[in-house]
Amino acid sequence: IDLRNAATIPLSEELQLLENYLAVMRARMETQLEIRIDCDEAAGPVPVPPLFLQPLIENAIEHGRSASDGRVRIELS
Numbered sequence: 001i002d003l004r005n006a007a008t009i010p011l012s013e014e015l016q017l018l019e020n021y022l023a024v025m026r027a028r029m030e031t032q033l034e035i036r037i038d039c040d041e042a043a044g045p046v047p048v049p050p051l052f053l054q055p056l057i058e059n060a061i062e063h064g065r066s067a068s069d070g071r072v073r074i075e076l077s
Contacts, residue, residue, distance in 0.1 A: 003050045012044035018053045025061060032070060033061065038077040 003009070015037065026033055035057075053076070060074050 006050050008047035009050045010044060011039070011046045011048050014048050014050065014053055015039060017051065018057060021054050021057070029061075029072070032065075033072050033074075035072075035074045035076070038075070 018037075022033075022035060026035075057074065057076070061072050064072050064074065066073070
């Protein structure tokens with residue numbers, strides 16, 4: 001996905017970029033990271049700013065650790 005001159009990209013591509021990031025984070029955090037993404041396929045072509053989800057998820061991972069068990073649970077819908 002070429003983002004150099006893109007003002008928007010389809011949501012489906014944004015979610016693929018997010019999945020690439022999450023693959024790395026899952027490898028680093030192993031069982032400490034639980035994430036569920038529920039997105040209607042009909043929303044796939046909707047234009048969104050590129051890389052707008054990753055900082056939100058990064059922040060949730062950084063600051064969303066459970067005090068009781070140290071896990072991070074994120075739901076994106």
